[in-house]
Amino acid sequence: MSSESARVCWPVPASLSRPDGPSCSPLARSKIRQGKSMAVSETSITSEKRFSDLWERSLELRPDVVDGDGNSYEVIFPGVRNQAAGPDFRGAVLRRDGRTFGGDVELHLEQSGWRAHGHHADPAYDGVVLQVVLRLARNSDHFTGPPTATATFPERLVESPSLPEISPSDLEALGIQRFFAKSAGFRLELDAGVSPDQVVYQGMMEAMGYARNRKPFLALSRSAPLLLFTQLRDEPRRTAEFGVFAALAAAGNVLERITPPERGQIRRVASRLGACSRLSGHDWSMFRVRPGAGPVNRMRAIAFIIAAGLGESLSERMQAVFECGGANGLVRVVADAPHIGRGFALVIASNVLLPCLYAIHPSDGIISEFRKMPSPPSDSVTRGIAKVLGERIRPANAAQHSGLHALAKSRSWPGRN
Incomplete structure (x- = not known):
C-alpha cells in the first residue's frame, strides 16, 4: 500500500x-x-x-x-x-x-x-x-x-484545542452499543450452526490471546474444538485438565516452549486424543508479552476452566453461574484459573461471557449486570484517550470502559479513519 x-x-x-x-x-x-x-x-x-x-x-x-x-x-x-x-x-x-x-x-x-x-x-x-x-x-x-x-517542541503559551465533551453517561451508552455489537457477532455464529458451547469456548479462547495472539487462539479453538475434549469427561479432574492442555499445546505447536520432561508426556496424550499440529510456532507473538501472559500459560488457564465442567454443557454452566452469582460469579470462575487474575477475568467476563449469554438468552438482567460490573484495568487504548481528554474521564464501570474502546473506533473520534 x-x-x-x-x-x-x-x-x-x-x-x-x-x-x-x-x-x-x-x-x-x-x-x-x-x-x-x-x-x-x-x-x-x-x-x-x-x-x-x-x-x-x-x-x-x-x-x-x-x-x-x-x-x-x-x-x-x-x-x-x-x-x-x-x-x-x-x-x-x-x-x-x-x-x-x-x-x-x-x-x-x-x-x-x-x-x-x-x-x-x-x-x-x-x-x-x-x-x-x-x-x-x-x-x-x-x-x-x-x-x-x-x-x-517549543514551550508555548497556547491552550490545547478543546475536544467534544464526553460525559460518563455518554461513555456508558457507547459501551452498551459495543456490548450489543459483540453479542450480535456471537449471534451470527449461532445462526450459522455453531453450537452455544463452541461459541462460548471460541470467545474465551480468542480473549486468551488478548492484543497480540487473538488470531492464533481463535484458529486453535477451531482446530481443537470443544467436542474433542469430551473424551476426557470420565477422567479425574487433574487428568482431564492435563489432557485439554496437551491437546491445545500440540495443536497450537508450542511444544518448544515447554520443558522436555513434560513435552514427551504431552505428545503421548495429544496423540491418543487425536490432536495434531495445525498452527506454526511462528504464528504466536511474544513481542511485549509478559511471560505469565504467554500462549502456554493461557492454554493452561483455559484447560483449567474447561476441565472443571467437562461433564456438562459449557454455555449452560456459565448461565447457571450467572443466575446464582451474577457477573461477579463469572469473574470468579475465570479468576480461579492459573495465570489469569481478577483484572483479566473482568475483561473476559465483560467482553465475552456476558455478550455470549445475551446472544443465547437475551435478558435485561444481563445488561444490568454489565452496567454494575467494575471497570477492567486500563489498557493502551483507554490510557491514550484519557491522556488526550486530559484525564477528565475515568471509567467507573465496565460499560464506561467499553465506551472508551467504542469511542476510539468511532467516526466521531479524531484518528478513526
Whole structure:
C-alpha cells in the first residue's frame, strides 16, 4: 500500500481548529497575534521513548511539523500509542495544505531509521502516512518511504484545542452499543450452526490471546474444538485438565516452549486424543508479552476452566453461574484459573461471557449486570484517550470502559479513519 492510498479524508469539527481559533483563550490568541509564543528553548530529545512521550502530547505542545520542502503539517490528533509491533502511533489525523487525512505515524530520531529498522520491507508499516523525525538526512531527496517531516517542541503559551465533551453517561451508552455489537457477532455464529458451547469456548479462547495472539487462539479453538475434549469427561479432574492442555499445546505447536520432561508426556496424550499440529510456532507473538501472559500459560488457564465442567454443557454452566452469582460469579470462575487474575477475568467476563449469554438468552438482567460490573484495568487504548481528554474521564464501570474502546473506533473520534 502506498502512502497516498493510506490517506483518508477526514471531516474535522470546528472545535478541533488551530489554537488561534475560538477554542483558545483571549490571552493565548493575543500572544499568537503578537508573535509571542514564549518559547524558552527547544526540548532536548535523546531517545525515541522521549520523542513518543512528547508526540503523544501534540495537542498540548503544538509542535512545528515541517517537511524538507517547507510544507507544514498540523496535528489534529497524534494517534493512539501502539503497544504492539508496528507503527508507533495508530490512527493519527493530520492536515496539510488544507487537506485532512488519517493514518499511522512512525517516529525516529534520524530519517535513516526507516530503513535501518527494516520498516521498508514490513507490511505492518504500509499504513504509515508520515514519518516524523528530529533530523532529516542530507540526501533526503533520495529517500524512499513515506513523507517525512521534522518536529520541534517549543514551550508555548497556547491552550490545547478543546475536544467534544464526553460525559460518563455518554461513555456508558457507547459501551452498551459495543456490548450489543459483540453479542450480535456471537449471534451470527449461532445462526450459522455453531453450537452455544463452541461459541462460548471460541470467545474465551480468542480473549486468551488478548492484543497480540487473538488470531492464533481463535484458529486453535477451531482446530481443537470443544467436542474433542469430551473424551476426557470420565477422567479425574487433574487428568482431564492435563489432557485439554496437551491437546491445545500440540495443536497450537508450542511444544518448544515447554520443558522436555513434560513435552514427551504431552505428545503421548495429544496423540491418543487425536490432536495434531495445525498452527506454526511462528504464528504466536511474544513481542511485549509478559511471560505469565504467554500462549502456554493461557492454554493452561483455559484447560483449567474447561476441565472443571467437562461433564456438562459449557454455555449452560456459565448461565447457571450467572443466575446464582451474577457477573461477579463469572469473574470468579475465570479468576480461579492459573495465570489469569481478577483484572483479566473482568475483561473476559465483560467482553465475552456476558455478550455470549445475551446472544443465547437475551435478558435485561444481563445488561444490568454489565452496567454494575467494575471497570477492567486500563489498557493502551483507554490510557491514550484519557491522556488526550486530559484525564477528565475515568471509567467507573465496565460499560464506561467499553465506551472508551467504542469511542476510539468511532467516526466521531479524531484518528478513526
